[in-house]
Amino acid sequence: MERCSGAAHGNRRVIDKDYLQMLACPDTRQPLEEAPPELILSLNERVAQGLVRNKGGAEVKDPIQAGLVRKDGKTLYPIVDRIPVLLVDEGIPL
Numbered sequence: 001m002e003r004c005s006g007a008a009h010g011n012r013r014v015i016d017k018d019y020l021q022m023l024a025c026p027d028t029r030q031p032l033e034e035a036p037p038e039l040i041l042s043l044n045e046r047v048a049q050g051l052v053r054n055k056g057g058a059e060v061k062d063p064i065q066a067g068l069v070r071k072d073g074k075t076l077y078p079i080v081d082r083i084p085v086l087l088v089d090e091g092i093p094l
Helices: 019-022 039-047
Strands: 032-034 067-070 075-080
Touching: 019 032, 039 067
Parallel strands: none
Antiparallel strands: 032 067, 067 075
């Protein structure tokens, strides 16, 4: 499954800012914001080492190319094929 990348799309946003304002964490209802590239790089280093599990307990095996971070910075929701996966179990604790 292809995952979209902010880097692959130049400096364009992965998610339209107006659409992003309508989205919220499915668990806490906190606002979400696009994950910065530094966070994605750091997370992918841990993914490569097999150290990342989502809230459902499944190992995250594929690199994360883009994601939305909860306002408190404690959870990332991946974006797959330009679609945010806003399921509590798919959230990745940070």
